[in-house]
Amino acid sequence: MTSAKPKSSTQTLKKSNLGSRKRPAARRRTAYTKAELEEIFRRFSIQRPEPKGELEHVNAFTLVVAVALSAQATDAGVNKATRALFKVADTPEKMLALGEEKVRDYIKTIGLYRNKAKNVIALSQKLVDDFGGEVPRTREELVTLPGVGRKTANVVMSMAFGIPTMAVDTHILRIGNRIKLAPGKTPDEIEDILMRIIPEQYLFHAHHWLILHGRYCCKARKPECERCVIADICKSPERTCDVPAPLVELPQQVIGATE
Numbered sequence: 001m002t003s004a005k006p007k008s009s010t011q012t013l014k015k016s017n018l019g020s021r022k023r024p025a026a027r028r029r030t031a032y033t034k035a036e037l038e039e040i041f042r043r044f045s046i047q048r049p050e051p052k053g054e055l056e057h058v059n060a061f062t063l064v065v066a067v068a069l070s071a072q073a074t075d076a077g078v079n080k081a082t083r084a085l086f087k088v089a090d091t092p093e094k095m096l097a098l099g100e101e102k103v104r105d106y107i108k109t110i111g112l113y114r115n116k117a118k119n120v121i122a123l124s125q126k127l128v129d130d131f132g133g134e135v136p137r138t139r140e141e142l143v144t145l146p147g148v149g150r151k152t153a154n155v156v157m158s159m160a161f162g163i164p165t166m167a168v169d170t171h172i173l174r175i176g177n178r179i180k181l182a183p184g185k186t187p188d189e190i191e192d193i194l195m196r197i198i199p200e201q202y203l204f205h206a207h208h209w210l211i212l213h214g215r216y217c218c219k220a221r222k223p224e225c226e227r228c229v230i231a232d233i234c235k236s237p238e239r240t241c242d243v244p245a246p247l248v249e250l251p252q253q254v255i256g257a258t259e
């Protein structure tokens, strides 16, 4: 008769999981004080009092389509293709009547156009079937549309319905980490921090200010710190200048100028 082997001490340790009990993750923080945050967004608001999204659209439906098409494509590229498309199809019903093949022809200059054309038709169908042809206003409903993720839903809520949201794109992801405004690994983490820390009166436009700041000043390859209005407040290790640029209103920026 063989007797059961006694468990080794390592096994016992592994099983009891001593010392590896997970602590709740510390809530990620911004590196900026309340007063600094107030000042950063005050300056952005002077630079761009009425920032506008650069995706052309004529109603909530065409905005949903434009945002869905803009994944991995530039706004300028999307606008070029949608100008003609939206002339013939600015409602889900008209988009369905046009059909997937023709939609594909209109958008074939945009990356991943086959899949995107499929999604445009599928989301039009869903809008007709489940929402009476109207674009829904809540994030929960918007993300049920094919090709619409959290980021697209946030953009639509903000631009079509005036609900403050923070759609984290590549520029916001970079700035959040580079200047330690909202350090985070995922867009959701960064969104969560920004929604908590941005002063309420600036929240509605903050999304566009950050994107435009990233696109035209705090650029991916090399930030242009000498042109930056928050150079004296910025806590980025990449900062090359600590004198803020003159605080003046900027002319409307040209679409796709730097992309």
Ligand code: SF4
Pocket (backbone or CB within 6 Å): 178, 179, 217, 218, 219, 223, 224, 225, 228, 229, 230, 231, 232, 234, 235, 236, 238, 239, 240, 241
């Ligand atoms: S100072 Fe430089 S690194 Fe900091 S936000 Fe401005 S451009 Fe970006």
